[in-house]
Amino acid sequence: MAVLVLAVVAGIATSAVAERSKQLGKTRQKAQPACKPRTDAGCQITGQVTGFQRSVDGKANLFKAQSSGRIVAWSVSLGKPSKDAREAFGEAGGTNEFGPNPTAGISILRKKSNGEFRLMRASPILKVQSYYGEKPLFTLRDPLRIKKGNIVALTTATWLPAFSVKGQTRDDVWVGSRTKKNCDITDRGLDYFFAHTKPHRKAGTDRKYKCAYTRARILYWAYLAPNR
Secondary structure (H helix, E strand, O other): OOOOOOOOEEEEOOHHHHHOOEEEOOOOOOOOOOOEOOEOOOOOOEEEEEEEEEEEOOEEOOOEOOOOEEEEEEEEOOOOOOHHHHHHHOOOOOOOOOOOOEEEEEEEEEEOOOOEEEEEEEOOOEEOHHHOOOOOEEEEEEEEEEOOOOEEEEEEEEEEOOEEOOOOOOOOEEEEOOOHHHOOOOOOOHHHHHHOOOOOOOOOOEEEOOEEEEOOEEOEEEEEEEOO
């Protein structure tokens, strides 16, 4: 059985790491996380999913490696949910099934056919609640190998307030590791939804990424050091 290939996070990356690497996901469009500290209005998150941004403002392939190399660092832009919102998502003793802490990590995917992707390798999943309202940049002590054409996705095992909806259009699309019939919470209820949505975490396995969400953007970036 395939075992997830993990890197080890050494800490916050220095700006020098980013300067020596190519940033995947870079756009001119500036987006802000939906969650604000003093209001729950519009506080939206991603939950228990591996996903990648397919396009921003109609520009595609922002997270597809244009050359082989290694992912040396990654970053997310986190909102700052109110206490009530955090408890609703599961923090501080909340009862929501997402989980007690917001988490994040990056994953390397290889596109197959019919909406399937194979997980090649992934970083550890980190608890990120210490960085609410910030844009932390994490460096990988053991960088992740990536081949030309592979895609860098973002994974949360629980929930993550790194999500933007304001100002996004139908040309802003992200894709999630869910089957088509389980894209959203339906009249089957939360229990059914949570039982049928989960992140893609086992290396070497294939998953269907059938859910495309428009007018939304996952706020993450990755830094690729091309092979010499």
